[in-house]
Amino acid sequence: MTTPGAVIVDAVAYALAVEDAVKASAAYYEGGTSALDDDAYDRLVRSIAAWEAEHPGQVLPESPTGKVAGGAVEGDVPHTVAMLSLDNVFSPQEFTAWTASLARRVGHEVTRYSVEPKLDGLAIAARYTQGRLTRLITRGDGTAGEDVSHAIGTVEGLPERLTEPVTLEVRGEVLMTTAQFEHANEVRTAHGGQPFANPRNAAAGTLRAKERAYTVPMTFFGYGMLALPDTGTALAATLAESPHSDLMARVAGLGVNTPATTAVAGLTADTAEDVLARVQEIAALRAELPFGIDGIVVKADLAADQQAAGSGSRAPRWAIAYKLPAVEKITRLLGVEWNVGRTGIIAPRAVLEPVEIDGSTITYATLHNPADITRRDLRLGDHVMVHRAGDVIPRIEAPVAHLRTGDEQPIVFPETCPRCGADIDTSEQRWRCANGRNCHLVASLSYAAGRDQLDIEGLGHTRVVQLVEAGLVADLADLFTLTREQLLGLERMGETSTDNLLAALATAKGQPLSRVLCALGVRGTGRSMSRRIARHFATMDHLRAADAEAIQQVEGIGTEKAPSIVSELAELAPLIDKLAAVGVNMTEPGATPPPAPGTEADGPEGGTAAASPAGPLAGMAVVVTGGMTGPLEKLSRNEMNELIERAGGRASSSVSKKTSLVVAGEGAGSKRTKAETLGIRLLTPDEFATLVADCLDTAESTAQTVEAGGR
Ligand SMILES: NC(=O)c1ccc[n+]([C@@H]2O[C@H](COP(=O)([O-])OP(=O)(O)OC[C@H]3O[C@@H](n4cnc5c(N)ncnc54)[C@H](O)[C@@H]3O)[C@@H](O)[C@H]2O)c1
Numbered sequence: 001m002t003t004p005g006a007v008i009v010d011a012v013a014y015a016l017a018v019e020d021a022v023k024a025s026a027a028y029y030e031g032g033t034s035a036l037d038d039d040a041y042d043r044l045v046r047s048i049a050a051w052e053a054e055h056p057g058q059v060l061p062e063s064p065t066g067k068v069a070g071g072a073v074e075g076d077v078p079h080t081v082a083m084l085s086l087d088n089v090f091s092p093q094e095f096t097a098w099t100a101s102l103a104r105r106v107g108h109e110v111t112r113y114s115v116e117p118k119l120d121g122l123a124i125a126a127r128y129t130q131g132r133l134t135r136l137i138t139r140g141d142g143t144a145g146e147d148v149s150h151a152i153g154t155v156e157g158l159p160e161r162l163t164e165p166v167t168l169e170v171r172g173e174v175l176m177t178t179a180q181f182e183h184a185n186e187v188r189t190a191h192g193g194q195p196f197a198n199p200r201n202a203a204a205g206t207l208r209a210k211e212r213a214y215t216v217p218m219t220f221f222g223y224g225m226l227a228l229p230d231t232g233t234a235l236a237a238t239l240a241e242s243p244h245s246d247l248m249a250r251v252a253g254l255g256v257n258t259p260a261t262t263a264v265a266g267l268t269a270d271t272a273e274d275v276l277a278r279v280q281e282i283a284a285l286r287a288e289l290p291f292g293i294d295g296i297v298v299k300a301d302l303a304a305d306q307q308a309a310g311s312g313s314r315a316p317r318w319a320i321a322y323k324l325p326a327v328e329k330i331t332r333l334l335g336v337e338w339n340v341g342r343t344g345i346i347a348p349r350a351v352l353e354p355v356e357i358d359g360s361t362i363t364y365a366t367l368h369n370p371a372d373i374t375r376r377d378l379r380l381g382d383h384v385m386v387h388r389a390g391d392v393i394p395r396i397e398a399p400v401a402h403l404r405t406g407d408e409q410p411i412v413f414p415e416t417c418p419r420c421g422a423d424i425d426t427s428e429q430r431w432r433c434a435n436g437r438n439c440h441l442v443a444s445l446s447y448a449a450g451r452d453q454l455d456i457e458g459l460g461h462t463r464v465v466q467l468v469e470a471g472l473v474a475d476l477a478d479l480f481t482l483t484r485e486q487l488l489g490l491e492r493m494g495e496t497s498t499d500n501l502l503a504a505l506a507t508a509k510g511q512p513l514s515r516v517l518c519a520l521g522v523r524g525t526g527r528s529m530s531r532r533i534a535r536h537f538a539t540m541d542h543l544r545a546a547d548a549e550a551i552q553q554v555e556g557i558g559t560e561k562a563p564s565i566v567s568e569l570a571e572l573a574p575l576i577d578k579l580a581a582v583g584v585n586m587t588e589p590g591a592t593p594p595p596a597p598g599t600e601a602d603g604p605e606g607g608t609a610a611a612s613p614a615g616p617l618a619g620m621a622v623v624v625t626g627g628m629t630g631p632l633e634k635l636s637r638n639e640m641n642e643l644i645e646r647a648g649g650r651a652s653s654s655v656s657k658k659t660s661l662v663v664a665g666e667g668a669g670s671k672r673t674k675a676e677t678l679g680i681r682l683l684t685p686d687e688f689a690t691l692v693a694d695c696l697d698t699a700e701s702t703a704q705t706v707e708a709g710g711r
């Protein structure tokens, strides 16, 4: 496969490109899945055309340029009048240039245009004899198409009998609506087939399939009507002389479906500006339409203008397709994430190799539910067709199965809730955490009890689930009012564990504000940010009194984060009050609150300038690396960071020129080397312990208390 859009360097590359394009086109029009999305195909054809322009003597006869359907398909039923392709414009400027060239051909400005959606399906000619549908023919190579009359009866909007016994040909687009496409893929995969990559592809494949064990419906929209050899002369003359808009009204009157039944009905417009306004309207409606459009077709409405403009071999000169940006691209499925929603719904989300669609880079797409993944037979590593229109969430249509290499891996479904670890209720299509709405509670309580937050020993995940299920806790504060009797009433809860848990809870109440804050799980405030906030404000009251501007004084909090922290704290107010009421500590030891700007002092410390950080590490940036030993052995990395900050320093995770000190323990590697290279002061854990000895006591005593609480 050549790289689509790459510059073709020689005749060999040219021949390969032509081969690829012909293959892609054949798949595209005949219902196989093309290996290329439309953008890639169009780029390939452009590079072929560019090479041909430079080497006019070497153009291959099978080249797709200048041909209907790229010359890739043919047929044996001749068309009375050629079924052509359309030329494209991509911008208002190109469109205006086209109207100017049209005016030159016609000999005057065109004063009436017809503006219709460009339906994204495939062209078909429906022949009616005395009002009865007798034949369906594909566009083929434009001069002759393929007989697909077997599809009669499966195409909605294309009646087998017209309201009048006339003989004529209706032309239009056969497509699948989004709902028809979903249905078609369900039926197809139920019959062991590969899902179609997109609705267009599904319509093409379905229309041509002759002997299938099942039928799936499609939809027809008419966009043209003309006489057949057997049409009466009077009618033939009327058809030949009618403006396009009149013909369309007539098509609808005969009982055939047209875009008039949709939000993007065909309209006429008198000026290029009015056309462009309608183009914008249709473009804006695109995302919500129940079927795909890939542009807007603008036609000279009057028959005389059409005749004056004439047609080329590939496209008429009196019509143009105003193309809209492609909304589908092929990319790769790299992974699947499982997210738990507010109500406990566990929804899969596709992680994609980033792909640009209509100006945005898409990295995620919705996958609906596990059954949907199975139905689409998606595998990790698959090439997938991704659809995104407007603000609608991108979705994966289907894998491009024939691009598989064999290295694709099955998608692993979770066995337990990815957030709280509970069982999953798989009885419905949409999976749900067995904890339902409480899933969030279990997850947030487990997080709050974690070692770096309130460090509540003995309150593991299982116990949290038990407490929540027993209805004993509905929020974090409820933990601290649990009684001995309540705990003893739980399964597998003996006297010792009960007492240990109660002791651990009592200890947890004394945790510094920074940890309480962290336990609350305010978005955007992890461990170190919680510590910075706590040290800055010193008390919960000062923090809660702060507005966004005041919160921005904390290092690392910008204009975006500050308001969200303020509003989350406001949301959490009832819980914070409840926690304070049950005796949870709301102050940060050793920190001094900032002065209240412009207000009277509201406490003993109010109004005084915030003390600059004091302590042995005042103003220092400290990095800890390697394993801690000696007095520091038991401290987690988070506890080391807390210690550093208590000692007036700032904990950081990476070594740079700004680093003042590196504590390098056992097995320290690259950070130590870097510190050495930069000439930064290095200390062993023991040396560091001596340096911060005064501040160390508190940390150690906390660790020991918890240990007494039953580790
Ligand atoms: N992905 C691939 O491998 C691949 C291969 C071949 C072609 N393509 C794509 O196909 C397009 C060119 O193909 P084409 O010649 O079939 O289509 P086209 O874009 O040139 O447009 C002509 C067709 O538009 C349709 N149409 C829809 N609404 C219409 C309306 N209101 N009035 C008149 N016609 C209307 C008709 O079917 C008509 O035949 C390109 O966008 C190309 O990217 C893709």
Ligand SMILES: [Zn+2]
Pocket (backbone or CB within 6 Å): 340, 417, 418, 419, 420, 421, 422, 433, 434, 435, 436, 439, 440
């Ligand atoms: Zn859960």
